[in-house]
Amino acid sequence: MTIPALQLYDTRHRAVRPFEPSEPGRVGMYTCGPTVYRPQHLGNMRSQLTPDLLRRVLLASGREVTYVTNITDVGHLTSDADEGEDKVEAAAFEAGTSVKEITGRWTDQWVTDRRRLGCLEPDIVPRAGEHIDDQIAMVATLVDRGLTYVIEDGVYFDVTAFPRYAEFAGIALDDLAATGRVRHLADKRHPADFALWKFSPGSGKRLQEWDSPWGVGFPGWHIECSAMATRYLGEQIDIHTGGVDHVRVHHSNEIAQSECALDVHPWVAFWVHSEFLDLAGLKMSKSRGHVLVVDSLTERGIDPLAFRYFTFQAHYRQQQTFTFDAVAAAGTALRRLVHHAVVARDAVGGDAVAPAAGGRAGELRDAFWAALTDDLNSSRALSIASAVTRDPELTAFERWGLLADFDRVLGFGLATASEPDAAGEVSGDPAVAARLAERQAARAARDFATADAIRDELSAAGIEITDTPDGPRARRRSA
Known part of the structure; x- marks a missing residue:
């Protein structure tokens, strides 16, 4: 049984093109995972379902896939401008608990919900807080190559030292200051420059901080993914996935620091991005309060x-x-x-x-x-x-x-599935059966208004109708 060659849209090329891994028969694939400070909403989970589908297609085609998705438990600030609080630390302070308790709780929720949605288990799930040495080593390489500078709050990457920086997102570097993409810090050389290592504030000890060659602090969010992806998939990666909201900042920064530190181009062969899930036309996000899980x-x-x-x-x-x-x-x-x-x-x-x-x-x-x-x-x-x-x-x-x-x-589990919702079946209830018969008669007479009214009546009573080739079935929705 032969499956056709995979054609895949690559964000970097802005085109659908044939996919071939760098090593025949083997694919390295990385997905940006959750920042575990609050529950992962359904919009987050859509960006997990896309790589699960892609991974399954690759496996079905006979390829061996190494799939890595990370856990961000430190360093993701509340602003893309490298300002504000660490999201995980802020959540721990707000809850009056430890970082370990916060990250453990929401990691468990993410793991459980991935399973409930039918996702295959990742091969490797690295945590940013457990890979600090890898991140420090990558930052050190960038420092040694003269691509960084130090200001009061941390070590920053100089985007002007990477001429291709704006190509991935398709924007002009000179226009970034006007896009709302970042805000100025007083000593930043360019508004798009981003933190590789942030210093702990002098006012007190953070919940999570580490020694480094540049001072006590914690990693920037972007360096985490570059370091962990490289650690487990090598210096060049076949596929990197994530939400479309990562294109302009997070993934642009990943590319810049990775290609400069590793001296490769391209660092990633194919970038695959999932679009937003909207709630009444609004992008779902935690900040808007629409936390549907x-x-x-x-x-x-x-x-x-x-x-x-x-x-x-x-x-x-x-x-x-x-x-x-x-x-x-x-x-x-x-x-x-x-x-x-x-x-x-x-x-x-x-x-x-x-x-x-x-x-x-x-x-x-x-x-x-x-x-x-x-x-x-x-x-x-x-x-x-x-x-x-x-x-x-x-x-x-x-x-x-x-x-x-x-x-x-x-991925619906058909091999082990049982007849759906048999316990809630109420088609045989005389009152329900009578209304179903009336609805069928109305549909046969093309009186769809009456048929819809009967469906609505049953729905209001907690009964859902499923039309099948063998006739309608009714089940009572679970509480």
Whole structure:
């Protein structure tokens, strides 16, 4: 079984181009992980689902993938201008607890929620606070090469010493001062210069600080990812992923310091960025107060995997508007997919054989993989998976073989899934059955207003309708 060559959008080139790893058959992949000072919201988790999908596609194509995603537990300040408090320390002070307790709590939440969303476990999860020596060593190299300077609050990288600095974000270096991207510190030579090492304030001891050749302090946020990625993936990396909000500052800074310290270009072959998840047209962020997390879904009876399905309904480079209704609708579609997969799987005793080339099954398989290898077109791939569930030409063996093959990347756990929500099934309740029959009659008469009113009535009573080829099913939403 051959999967087409992967075509992937690269932020640096601003184009879709063929992906080939530097070492045939092996891929090194890094994702910017969480700053663990507060819960990771659903917008953060979207940027975890994109690399999970990409990683699964690479694995399905027969490549060995080393996947690294970090934990930032120090050094991420409240301002991209290298001003303000360390987010982790500020959260510890506010809660009246230790840094270890704060970072442990929110790391556990992130790890748990990744699993609930169907993500594969990372191969390596380094913590910034455990890699201080690596960061100091990289800063020392930059200092030795004359690319830095020291001012009152720390050691800074001189962006004018790296002529390609503004190319990645596609902006003019002279325009950065007017973009709102940074604010001036009194002694900074250029507004885009960024901290590599920050000195501890003279007024008191920080909760986290270390000795360095330049004085007691802590690392800048950007140097952390460069040092950890290099430590585990080598001096050049095949793929680096993250949210689109990292392009202008964090990733531009990573490129500058890494290429200068390692004397390589490009440091990263492919940059893959996920777009924002919007809440009523606003970018979701902790600072706006819209802290929707996976528990926000389960509190409304929504399976976390419904959010995975919802996310895959849009291309990762498209902004996606979040509503609970939209994710609930995705959950309905997911249950339909699981239902048909379980029926086909159980009919053939669980055996799954990917279809051979040719025939209707081969055609659907080829279309699915063509979609995913076309810059991770997950929405088209989902539509093909849905078509498999209702295609009359397919045998049960072919249907299950296709769905099992597709689930290697979709990640819905179809091989071990049970018939969805059987415990909440209320279709047999006489009162509910009567209303379902009335709704079916209204739909047959094309009286959609009445049909919708019945659906709304049942929904208000906590009952969700799923229309299937075998007729409507009703289940009571969990509390």
